[in-house]
Amino acid sequence: MNRSSSTKERILGAAEVLFAQRGFDGASLRQLTTAAGVNLAAVNYHFGSKEKLVEQVFRRRLDALNAQRLAALAKVREAGNGRLEDALDAFIRPALELSHEDSGSLFMRVLARAFAEHDDSLRQFLSENYGHVMRQFTAEFARLLPHLTKEELYWRIDLVTGALTHAMSGFGMIQRKQDVSEGAHREQTIQHLIRFAVAGLTHP
Amino acid sequence: MNRSSSTKERILGAAEVLFAQRGFDGASLRQLTTAAGVNLAAVNYHFGSKEKLVEQVFRRRLDALNAQRLAALAKVREAGNGRLEDALDAFIRPALELSHEDSGSLFMRVLARAFAEHDDSLRQFLSENYGHVMRQFTAEFARLLPHLTKEELYWRIDLVTGALTHAMSGFGMIQRKQDVSEGAHREQTIQHLIRFAVAGLTHP
DNA sequence: CGTATGCTCAAACGATCGTTTGAACGCCTG
DNA sequence: CAGGCGTTCAAACGATCGTTTGAGCATACG
Numbered sequence: 001m002n003r004s005s006s007t008k009e010r011i012l013g014a015a016e017v018l019f020a021q022r023g024f025d026g027a028s029l030r031q032l033t034t035a036a037g038v039n040l041a042a043v044n045y046h047f048g049s050k051e052k053l054v055e056q057v058f059r060r061r062l063d064a065l066n067a068q069r070l071a072a073l074a075k076v077r078e079a080g081n082g083r084l085e086d087a088l089d090a091f092i093r094p095a096l097e098l099s100h101e102d103s104g105s106l107f108m109r110v111l112a113r114a115f116a117e118h119d120d121s122l123r124q125f126l127s128e129n130y131g132h133v134m135r136q137f138t139a140e141f142a143r144l145l146p147h148l149t150k151e152e153l154y155w156r157i158d159l160v161t162g163a164l165t166h167a168m169s170g171f172g173m174i175q176r177k178q179d180v181s182e183g184a185h186r187e188q189t190i191q192h193l194i195r196f197a198v199a200g201l202t203h204p
Numbered sequence: 205m206n207r208s209s210s211t212k213e214r215i216l217g218a219a220e221v222l223f224a225q226r227g228f229d230g231a232s233l234r235q236l237t238t239a240a241g242v243n244l245a246a247v248n249y250h251f252g253s254k255e256k257l258v259e260q261v262f263r264r265r266l267d268a269l270n271a272q273r274l275a276a277l278a279k280v281r282e283a284g285n286g287r288l289e290d291a292l293d294a295f296i297r298p299a300l301e302l303s304h305e306d307s308g309s310l311f312m313r314v315l316a317r318a319f320a321e322h323d324d325s326l327r328q329f330l331s332e333n334y335g336h337v338m339r340q341f342t343a344e345f346a347r348l349l350p351h352l353t354k355e356e357l358y359w360r361i362d363l364v365t366g367a368l369t370h371a372m373s374g375f376g377m378i379q380r381k382q383d384v385s386e387g388a389h390r391e392q393t394i395q396h397l398i399r400f401a402v403a404g405l406t407h408p
Numbered sequence: 409c410g411t412a413t414g415c416t417c418a419a420a421c422g423a424t425c426g427t428t429t430g431a432a433c434g435c436c437t438g
Numbered sequence: 439c440a441g442g443c444g445t446t447c448a449a450a451c452g453a454t455c456g457t458t459t460g461a462g463c464a465t466a467c468g
Binding site: 232245 | 454456
Binding site: 211242245246249250 | 414416417418
């Protein structure tokens with residue numbers, strides 16, 4: 001029983017790495033199970049199919065990520081000082097903390113890939129399970145930026161989302177310098193993203 | 205001989221559509237040649253391999269796109285009034301005009317996919333053939349924003365690039381309304397992107 | 409007219425894919 | 439000890455992939 005959960009976890013871990021590196025189609029179950037050190041048939045035994053495995057890879061990270069985002073957003077609302085920076089922090093910080101975990105940084109690449117691939121079933125899965133998070137943040141932004149028309153707001157949120165996805169998935173040129181600690185670098189990154197997002201959302 | 209170029213063009217057109225829809229791996233040569241109405245072997249006969257076909261799909265659009273971008277940038281430099289908006293216009297407008305051509309909008313999706321896939325050979329191809337364009341624009345931005353450190357500038361360019369790629373590849377929620385002409389909608393979009401980019405690049 | 413040349417075609421190649429199968433294994437329970 | 443159960447395993451399945459082949463066709467040239 002303990003071995004079983006170990007096998008599942010090993011598959012999920014290897015899947016995240018290989019999906020990030022080669023994409024969902026590009027990573028074969030043979031590469032994946034070899035990297036995980038498990039039998040080829042284990043994926044279909046434990047997950048049912050490759051597609052279900054993909055969903056579980058998302059679930060494992062996104063459940064926790066979105067719970068943290070919503071909790072942080074609730075705290076911001078509770079405080080009620082209406083600072084745009086705080087709402088953005090609630091959205092950005094959990095994602096960046098995840099992406100600095102063990103192999104969590106790869107997950108952001110997986111997520112960026114999912115956006116790039118216009119695979120309908122995957123997009124539907126993401127929308128059904130996690131669309132409410134985006135809706136809550138959009139509502140909060142609308143509250144904090146009441147002078148913007150709905151169309152204008154959507155435009156800006158869309159562009160900010162693109163920038164953040166791009167940055168968090170590690171496409172960027174910016175690398176941590178050796179004389180900066182990881183925690184400090186993350187804090188620096190968060191501040192960069194927030195200042196950029198604020199400028200993009202509030203410009204005249 | 206006329207038939208030959210027609211076959212090549214039909215393959216390139218169908219490839220662009222299918223690569224945008226299903227990705228480079230996801231689109232098979234059999235789907236592709238069927239859609240193009242040509243024989244399966246035609247791809248390897250005219251292009252040598254699937255990978256070479258992918259390169260030609262990029263070349264066909266990017267050669268023209270980057271030539272227009274550099275020409276527009278040269279004009280901006282010549283005028284010499286140092287407006288950031290004009291440099292951004294030189295970068296954005298050619299891409300958006302391309303994406304409103306016949307099936308050119310799909311090409312921006314293909315480009316976004318290429319960014320998402322961390323395929324090394326493809327990235328190297330893009331960097332070797334078109335890296336100088338990005339370098340010229342970066343240099344121009346550095347000239348127009350002399351108060352920014354190099355690191356700060358790279359951060360902002362990186363985020364702006366992410367936003368523009370995201371927006372131009374049509375992920376966005378914004379759709380053209382029926383009572384707005386296509387030309388007007390494009391001009392509106394360009395202005396949106398430029399204002400957003402200016403805000404992101406110049407904020408304190 | 410005969411013969412190169414450029415192109416198209418159906419067919420087949422070996423490789424690799426996701427999935428299924430049935431036997432073997434370890435372990436807990438009765 | 440016997441037997442059921444969850445898991446792992448090697449092997450095979452049919453499908454599909456990119457690529458190659460060699461015959462067939464048309465057009466251009468001596």
